[in-house]
């Protein structure tokens with residue numbers, strides 16, 4: 001296929017021969033590349049910070065947990081924070097996803113159109129609540145409620161290791177941080193899944209109705225498989241949001257430099273974003289600042305990886321059901 | 323046995339066969355004085371049609387006269403539309419399908435439906451589609467392989483797909499998809515098959531194939547088919563009912579009877595006009 005036939009004519013040039021189109025093309029392409037450039041700029045800026053951090057801390061910056069800047073030599077490790085970010089985002093996912101799914105099923109298949117429209121608006125408004133407000137609300141109002149829930153969880157399900165609590169302190173737990181994240185994820189995940197489920201082709205719904213299937217089986221075998229890719233994408237989008245969330249978590253999570261592996265209703269946990277914001281105001285100098293920015297790089301990397309995985313899942317879900 | 327006796331028996335047998343062919347078949351499904359509303363709007367009034375066992379009945383009439391609406395009342399799909407209402411009875415197996423103790427799922431399995439637009443489940447394989455009715459309704463039937471072969475054969479698709487049962491149903495042509503959908507409907511062993519313009523999205527060759535399928539099926543299944551194609555009604559239907567809705571008036575049956583009468587010797591002027599393509 002090396003040389004095109006001499007008789008072939010250049011259709012591409014003809015297709016873009018309109019001058020306005022050409023200019024518009026360039027503007028759009030330029031804008032797209034600008035976005036890429038900004039992304040690359042951030043990555044490089046943060047990436048550079050990693051070098052001195054590793055020079056002073058070595059790999060233990062990633063594998064240990066601690067933040068002792070005033071000792072000599074100063075030691076810092078963000079493992080507990082990285083893990084904590086994943087843990088609370090995971091808790092948010094576990095609480096938020098079922099709610100978002102049920103909510104969108106209700107909006108699409110059950111609620112009368114009017115109710116559905118109104119409710120959708122409210123849920124979208126939820127996404128617009130600034131996270132600092134949500135954080136304040138969680139701190140002043142949710143905290144004491146959540147204390148009761150956690151005590152009940154501990155009382156009745158305490159035999160499950162994750163619901164153990166030895167200290168009797170139920171404040172600033174990963175659970176409540178995850179709960180706040182769930183509240184932030186629900187509108188995002190709901191709006192995507194609602195959109196996706198709403199696009200279930202009516203012919204397929206017809207088909208399943210005519211085969212005598214219940215709402216539940218229709219959802220299970222028709223609507224959910226049809227929207228699977230989009231739904232997973234929506235969940236990942238929510239996860240990305242949760243990983244990066246800073247202020248709201250800052251208000252409710254007690255940061256401790258000790259990895260809280262799975263005691264989700266035990267006081268104290270970690271999160272990279274919260275570490276950064278909590279130290280940033282009183283940073284001791286260039287050295288600590290560099291460590292914080294290096295931590296930021298790994299947060300950035302984490303969210304990037306989540307998004308890549310999301311894309312992979314979305315593209316791989318076209319598979320057939322047997 | 324003498325020859326004359328023998329001949330007598332043959333004559334008797336012939337008479338018997340003839341009698342069987344012309345004897346009125348038992349009614350499998352019957353609409354009795356059915357009226358239908360969408361919200362406050364009445365779209366059908368007083369429709370009564372008998373569907374004898376193992377016959378094909380065509381429903382014809384201009385667009386918007388309520389044929390689809392009517393056919394959807396026959397297996398309780400109509401009630402799934404918000405605001406839908408109904409009066410009258412639909413009797414199946416001697417019982418009104420709308421009475422309280424009847425399970426709509428049972429009805430929809432016994433009275434299957436094929437839609438205008440082929441609607442196989444795109445995320446399932448061909449085989450998966452045929453068996454999907456069993457899966458979706460939770461119905462248990464053993465011998466899945468036999469069911470797949472038998473129903474695809476009945477639907478006239480087996481030869482074309484037998485080597486690619488595990489391919490996506492979406493890869494089939496429109497006509498093949500429609501036959502797949504028929505196979506899917508047959509897999510749950512329905513007694514009645516409702517078809518709403520099953521060929522209107524298909525090319526002439528596929529249409530003929532489906533008509534052939536319908537004729538074959540009619541020996542074991544009672545079929546109700548909506549069609550805008552007069553030749554099709556003549557080709558496949560034993561009986562025909564002509565629906566009409568005038569302005570601001572709900573649709574109703576103008577005339578019904580044996581297909582050859584409706585097309586060859588209609589009693590109503592409007593039927594005559596319609597079957598001759600003079601309106602609608």
Ligand SMILES: Nc1ncnc2c1ncn2[C@@H]1O[C@H](COP(=O)(O)OP(=O)(O)OP(=O)(O)O)[C@@H](O)[C@H]1O
Nearest residue numbers: 360365383384385386387388389390391392403550
């Ligand atoms: N879901 C619905 N809500 C309200 N009105 C409806 C609905 N479906 C159908 N109708 C109305 O009921 C009447 C009958 O419609 P129907 O679809 O049964 O006609 P049809 O005879 O099948 O027409 P066609 O030949 O075009 O398919 C029409 O006036 C239509 O506007």
Ligand SMILES: [Mg+2]
Nearest residue numbers: 389390391518
């Ligand atoms: Mg119709």
